[in-house]
Amino acid sequence: MSLSLVQSRALLGLEAAQVTVEVHLANGLPSFTLVGLADVEVKEARERVRCAIQNAGLEFPSNKRITVNLAPADLPKGSGRFDLPIAMGILAASGQVDAARLVGWEFGGELSLSGDLRPVRGALAMALARPSNGPAASLARLVLPIDSAREAALVPGVPVYGARHLLDVVAQFLPEGHPPPEGLQASLPAGEGWLRAESAPPPQDQATQHADLCDVKGHAAARRALEIAAAGGHSVLMVGPPGSGKSMLAQRFAGLLPPMTVDEALQSAAVASLAGCFKPERWMQRPTRAPHHSASAVALVGGGSPPAPGEISLAHHGVLFLDEFPEFGRAALEALREPLETGHITIARAARRSEFPARFQLIAAMNPCPCGYLGSPRGICRCTPDQVARYQGKLSGPLLDRIDLHVEVPAIAPQELIDAPPGEASARVRERVIAARDMALARQDHANAALQGNAIDQHAALDANARRLLQKAATQFGWSSRATHRALKVARTIADLAGSEPVLAAHVAEAMQYRRVAGERVG
Known part of the structure; x- marks a missing residue:
């Protein structure tokens, strides 16, 4: 097959948009063209991929006109994460790996000139963008360098595989009955170069x-x-x-x-x-x-x-x-x-x-x-x-x-x-903090500082004395509406630390001590 499709991801902020790496081999003047709004480091992948394939003992189609398109064309692509999918696309288009077996896999990784895989940034973002449930969940398989795979494996429900060398990846997608390449025997022992990444447990006492x-x-x-x-x-x-x-x-x-x-x-x-x-x-x-x-x-x-x-x-x-x-x-x-x-x-x-x-x-x-x-x-x-x-x-x-x-x-x-x-x-202070935070989460599902709009009136309700005290303080000290609301949220936290559901005057009085009077010097 002279055309192959390999899936990868491009990072735009924390979003990992899907990118299809299209590789076409044609007769004509030998060349290697890469298109699709690629940054300089992506365009440099031509030389890295060429050397990695040759030094791994695989065949690089030097006598072909190679065209690589990173689709969609209007999506910016950066970093060396596209080295591995471009290499797999070239190998699939030249028949050295089974293109049909690449369906349902996504690849990302930078190649060294020897074919070793180097970690890439944003592995967690790539894993978070994968479907973890629904019809596509069974196909949500990601191939990354070993260190990046351990990062991505922290995302629950997404199978992530790590590889150390290009040959370790190629070995998983060989055509049926195709003998392994000679260089594959020189790669790492089975189980070391290709593995299913598992996340490490968090420390017991943070x-x-x-x-x-x-x-x-x-x-x-x-x-x-x-x-x-x-x-x-x-x-x-x-x-x-x-x-x-x-x-x-x-x-x-x-x-x-x-x-x-x-x-x-x-x-x-x-x-x-x-x-x-x-x-x-x-x-x-x-x-x-x-x-x-x-x-x-x-x-x-x-x-x-x-x-x-x-x-x-x-x-x-x-x-x-x-x-x-x-x-x-x-x-x-x-x-x-x-x-x-x-x-x-x-x-x-x-x-x-x-x-x-x-x-x-x-x-x-x-x-x-x-x-x-x-x-x-x-x-x-x-x-x-x-x-x-x-x-x-x-x-x-x-x-x-x-x-x-x-x-x-x-x-x-x-x-x-x-x-x-x-x-x-x-440790003792933290116990009180956790108890107060749990009280807030049970009441409104987020910390008191994140209260907005009607939620402030609903969850930080004042009794009559507290209301009069807060109104008097805001008027006397020249607080803005924002400052008044923030003082109210602090009072809500003080009440949570005291285990009190209503916000009382004593809680408002303590919160007042932490607000600066309008026009007063900071010190």
Whole structure:
């Protein structure tokens, strides 16, 4: 047969669109033409595929006019994932593998010049795009390099096969009665080069992967704010002088969060796989991202061509820690406003548009002034009022309005730091957080921070005293509608931590302490 069809997938953001690799061999002047809106790395597959087939001891049809079409033609294709399907298409068109047996299989993998298979990005996204039930489920078979196959196998219900070498793949699709190629005898022993990939079980105790909150002495208010944030999925801004413990608190926050569900873990891992930074040992563990304050807006929220996920998407269902918060570029900070509100980011370019998930918990830390010692007894602040205003003015009102909890982290006295006993351990705080989060999930199926619209009135109902207190606070402190709703959601979380179904005045009063008064300085 001079025409063959092989299935693969192209990545557009987190979407894995199906691509048909069409290979046609014809008589004529020998050539190798690749069409179908392919990027440079895909066009370079011509040389990789040619060398891989020849060095594997297979026959490359050098005397033929080879045309490879990646359909649909208007879908952009990038990366080296098309090396393996192009090679299988050429071998099928030349009769070295059975083209009929390729039906129902999808291939992806980069080839070395020797024929070895190298991992590709986005293996999880490819597996998530496969049907796991229905009539097509029985045909949902995916062939990837071994390491990529272990990633894709984390998706339940999709059979994934891993291979180490091109010959290991060819051996599975030989024509009936066709002798194996000579080079196949030199490949790995049976069972090592081709296997059905199985996902590894998650670690038994994920909380031990993070530093313990018991290392933090004092800071009762900050510890309480982090507990509320973990229970309700809220964002936090910590303000305090240098060395007061802001970074130490933030580094221990992930250890307070509830365990991930399988769906959350798959979404988070799919973004990491797309960026090429997924590690199987981190499976089912909430990510923590801490970019330097010199990061650009594109690095923070994503972008480029083709659009790639940024730090906020890599922190999906995890923690984004931004230290030295005002030192980030103004464009980068303002770009956080939409994902903080919606939980996703849409990157639009002239040629394409991509959407990435970004349901992260923001933990931000900053000094009260450029020198850091405004209001601190440990140092003398020599900043002028204009310098302080310019420094704090880097954070716009709309951005601060979207941060649920504002907490001061003062310096700890030396005597308390040395003599105070260890603080409460993360494990005990985590138990209360899980109980409160379970209460919210049973009531509304998501964390309190994600409440929107009528759901706020329905699930965060106030009693009469709490309602009067909240109305008075919003009027007196000049809160916006968003700030009022966010204070109400924080009060709902405080009530959950107390095991209370109604939101009482005491819960509203505590929530009020974490809201900044309109026009007030951050510090």
